[in-house]
Amino acid sequence: MISPEYQQEYYQALLEKKTEYEGLFYVGVKTTGVFCRPTCPARKPKFENCEFYATAQQALLASYRPCQRCRPLSHPNHVSDVVRLLVEAVEKEPEKRWREEDFRQLSVDESTARRQFKKRFGMTFVEYARARRMGLALKHIRAGQTVIDTQLSAGYESSSGFRDAFARIMGAAPTLLTEDRILKASWIDTALGPMIAIASEEALYLLEFVDRRGLEREVERLRIKTRSAIIPGMTEPIRLIEQQLNEYFAGERTTFTVPLALLGSPFQQQVWEQLMKIPAGETRSYAQIAIALDRPSAFRAVAQANGANPLALVVPCHRVINSNGELGGYGGGLTRKAWLLQNEQAQVTQAQRKEQ
Template identity: 65%
Template sequence: MISGDKKKEFYQALLERNAAYEGLFFAGVTSTGVFCRPTCPARKPKYENCEFFLTPQEALLASFRPCKRCTPLSHPDQVSELVQKLVQAVEENPEKKWREKDFRELSIDESTSRRQFKKRFGMTFVQYARARRMGLAMKEIRSGKSVIDAQLNSGYESSSGFRDAFSRIMGESPASAQENQLLKASWLDTRMGPMIAVADETHLYLLEFVDRRGLEKEVEVLRRKKKAAIIPGKTPPMQTIEEELHLYFSGNLIKFTTPVAFTGTPFQTRVWDELRGIPAGETRTYAEIAHAIGKPAAVRAVAGANGANQLALIVPCHRVILSDGTVGGYGGGSARKKWLLELERGGNVWREDSKNL
């Protein structure tokens, strides 16, 4: 995960168009949906509208598209003409599923493109094209479209194909992965929308709504911390949490018992333990959590730990509200946060308007 100080450093480099940072980071601009090189000549965005990525794949999976002004994936001083040609072809038709005949039509050798993309971007061309399509699909889901619409618009004829593609992207193994470190990722359908779970044979490490912005980065952070490969599959903790989620959304469960493992700092873990102690149907403020852990001045740090939670619902960060009584932010969206609080208070939440959450 990129630290706050590093983000400020990257932002300053972006403002200065510092060429020394070329290749070290990419800047995603939430107001435009594009990601840029550090030296992009376009008007500079506000700091709060920037997200920073260490690789282009992270930016693509976060639903950003390459900037047309600075062409971060095809700058002529950095990549070959073949790579530029393929990147342009993807941008002309990002939903396209590439096959062998498509390379022949462009007079491009498929193995050469794979080798050059891997050398320049750390991923093959097919992985790049798949990430671009999945990024578009995730953007549609976040904007309110149904999963089936996003699936079809991104070129997947079956829901299983869409889920498998999502899992493959989540499961790209890092070069440093050790053979004895293996996590599995699975798509879970719930009454409140699809979620993704990542676990080993004994513990659950991640549980998030698929439409949460930054989910792909969360998975990457987990993969790096554990130095593990993440592959599609199911483990006992996933089966347990799937059953518990069904009971929870039916209003028949208030405390999760699935074994979990934290990967945060000692401070974050202390905060998450405190959050797990908030009874269902009740709320706490960030200030109250800070006092409870003996750090009354660490309200902002508590908020940061709250946002870094990777176990939605199990670590109930949705039960933390602002001091003025308003619900505040939530990674899954404020509407979903209100809905969850109402569910836990015994409200009748399964109405027609809940289908859009």
């Protein structure tokens, strides 16, 4: 998603339909589920209902569908008949898995489709269709649909196929890619829903609930930052975190010992270190963490760093609440946050009773 400092500027450009912003951003509208170009003629949404993206693919992976009025997947001054035909076909059946026969039925050359989509949007048609399908699948999960129902509606008969497809959208290894530039992604089932873990052979880079909004963009940032491909697979840190998560949800563990690779700014690193110092069963406010860092006025920056935490549960950002005692935000959802805090407090209380 576009960084916060640009969002007001882009929102103003959306209100004024400024053509010079074409191609700089796309806006997803939460209330309608569509994403638009800056010059869309439709009625403008409220700022709080907007999410801004640098590319159309990011909007697709966030579960938004292209607006039918401004057609954000078409060049503003030239609409390719092939592109228009295929985009409309995908919208008629967004969960469809495309094969050679499907192109023949539309009298479309597959290589032409690949080339035109790559030129216009920086992704092939197959990547577009996959992003649309998987974005829709994640939307179903976020809406409460079970994983098995979601994988079947997305066209996958096995859970392993669905999981592998989800991991494949994160990147495929180039033929000559060296082993030290490959990260592996694995699906982990937990009591609070499936999580995705990404790790090298030495350390864990990311652990998030699969239905977290913006997960795909978070994975993309990791791939770019590490200059690595992310492929399906298992590593020792993933095996270890899976074991420790099972122990955590069984009430047998409150801290994690898996080796971590924390990638962030120096300030973010400092905040995350403070988070890992919060004992299970306790909470801290953003202001308290800012004070602990000798930057008492930086509580908003602390909140942003807290939200950027890439390692859910391991770096316990769920233990940070508002100064007034309210839960505040949580990428995994407030229901999960409340459950995690209550469960940890119950574990600590039970342990204390045993000691007495």
